[in-house]
Amino acid sequence: WEKDSFTLPGAVHGEMLIPGRGSGAVSILTGEEWMREQPLTGRRGSWNYRRRYGCNTLNASTHMLLFRTGVAGYFDLEHDSGTGNFSGFRSGCTANMIAADGVLNALDYTRTCDCAYSHQTSLAMIHMPEDTNIEFWTRYGGAAPDPNGHGINFGAPGRRVDVAGSGRIWHDRDGGLQRHPSAIKDNGGGLEWVLASAREGAGSKRIDDVVPGEYTVRLHFAELDADVEPGDRVFDVLVDDEKLLERFDIVEAAGGAFFGVVRESAVEVDASFDFVLRPAEDSKRPPKINGVEWIRNE
Numbered sequence: 490w491e492k493d494s495f496t497l498p499g500a501v502h503g504e505m506l507i508p509g510r511g512s513g514a515v516s517i518l519t520g521e522e523w524m525r526e527q528p529l530t531g532r533r534g535s536w537n538y539r540r541r542y543g544c545n546t547l548n549a550s551t552h553m554l555l556f557r558t559g560v561a562g563y564f565d566l567e568h569d570s571g572t573g574n575f576s577g578f579r580s581g582c583t584a585n586m587i588a589a590d591g592v593l594n595a596l597d598y599t600r601t602c603d604c605a606y607s608h609q610t611s612l613a614m615i616h617m618p619e620d621t622n623i624e625f626w627t628r629y630g631g632a633a634p635d636p637n638g639h640g641i642n643f644g645a646p647g648r649r650v651d652v653a654g655s656g657r658i659w660h661d662r663d664g665g666l667q668r669h670p671s672a673i674k675d676n677g678g679g680l681e682w683v684l685a686s687a688r689e690g691a692g693s694k695r696i697d698d699v700v701p702g703e704y705t706v707r708l709h710f711a712e713l714d715a716d717v718e719p720g721d722r723v724f725d726v727l728v729d730d731e732k733l734l735e736r737f738d739i740v741e742a743a744g745g746a747f748f749g750v751v752r753e754s755a756v757e758v759d760a761s762f763d764f765v766l767r768p769a770e771d772s773k774r775p776p777k778i779n780g781v782e783w784i785r786n787e
Contacts (some may be wrong), residue, residue: 490520500549502566505536507554509546511572511630513537525569529636529698529760538564539572539630545581550588561586561595564630568650570658571631578610591616618652621681622671625649634660636700640782644686651680657782664688666713666777668747673711677749683780684711684749690775691724693765699758702785707753709780712739712746723769724776728756736769739777749779755786 496509506517513535514523523536543557554564561575563586580586581598588594593614617623626647640657642649644664651657666689670681708726719741726734733754743750766776 492520496546498546500547500554502549502551507538507547507549511538511540511556525632527633527636527698529700532633537630543580545584548584548586548588553588555586555588555593556580556584557582565627565650568656568658569632570648570650571627571629573625573627573647575614578612621653622669624670624682631658634658634698636698638704638782638784640683640780641694641696642683642686642780643688643778645683649682654680659683659780659782662688662694668713672713672747673749674745674747675749677711677743678751679709679711679749679780681749683709685713685779687711687713687777687779689777691766691768693763695761695763697761699760699762699783700785701759703755703757704783704785705753706733706756706781706783707751708733708778709749709751709782710737710739710777711743711749711779712777715746717746717774721772722774722777723772725765725767725769726776726778727763727765727767728754728758729762729765731756758783 499509500507501517504517505514505523507514516523524533525536526533540556540558540562542559545557547554547556552567556562557580561578561580562572564572582602583598585598586595595612597609597611626649628647631648640659641662642659643662644666645661647661649659664687666687668685670685673681673684676684717740719738723736723738725732734752740746766778768776
């Protein structure tokens with residue numbers, strides 16, 4: 490087979506041939522476009538990865554693509570969660586990040602380049618999924634949310650994978666409150682990096698493309714305002730018309746600000762449902778939520 494517009498050198502991942510610059514992958518056997526399929530709706534789209542800009546092609550390992558996307562960047566192949574950045578340094582104009590035996594090596598290959606970018610450096614990184622204070626997020630180009638179970642991280646900067654736990658991908662939704670995960674004093678059975686951001690305000694959110702059936706819904710809360718006292722923020726949480734929490738008070742339930750608390754319920758849902766936050770009449774402050782995840786009960 491032949492293709493006129495396909496950037497080499499590329500990477501072979503199983504039977505998929507991935508181009509050296511961000512665009513659609515193809516079957517190495519036939520040259521046909523490699524597709525992603527949304528598992529519930531069956532919608533199909535080209536498998537591709539995105540990068541902002543950069544003058545190198547990629548290097549690759551089993552679990553990640555490595556390239557320049559402004560600064561040093563990667564695409565998460567293991568979870569198909571999208572493109573992220575290793576901020577603070579740039580990779581070279583020739584691909585110089587190499588993953589080998591659990592270590593990501595980035596050898597300086599920028600000495601002939603005089604454009605104004607981050608500092609020249611050589612470094613190596615090791616995998617530390619248990620350290621929740623290390624912040625790595627992916628932004629775009631990944632698979633659609635899994636209709637059998639995923640998380641929504643309100644106020645977060647992008648996608649992130651729970652690599653130290655369930656392997657579930659958390660997707661970002663709107664929210665205006667952010668702290669560093671190290672500010673969370675106790676996660677209460679949740680995840681510090683989920684509890685460190687939040688959405689404040691009453692209203693509903695529509696969740697689409699869900700496999701109908703029974704789900705375990707886990708609600709993640711942490712008060713990120715040190716001035717909030719018990720009784721200040723009281724609200725109900727509903728899925729459609731089913732009340733999951735009534736007169737819930739984050740500070741009272743968690744034991745203080747910056748302490749996490751998780752509440753879990755089993756609910757029956759259709760292909761979509763409304764997730765609702767409703768303040769109590771005597772509440773001084775609007776509702777707040779940090780994250781919600783749902784797991785299909787087989």
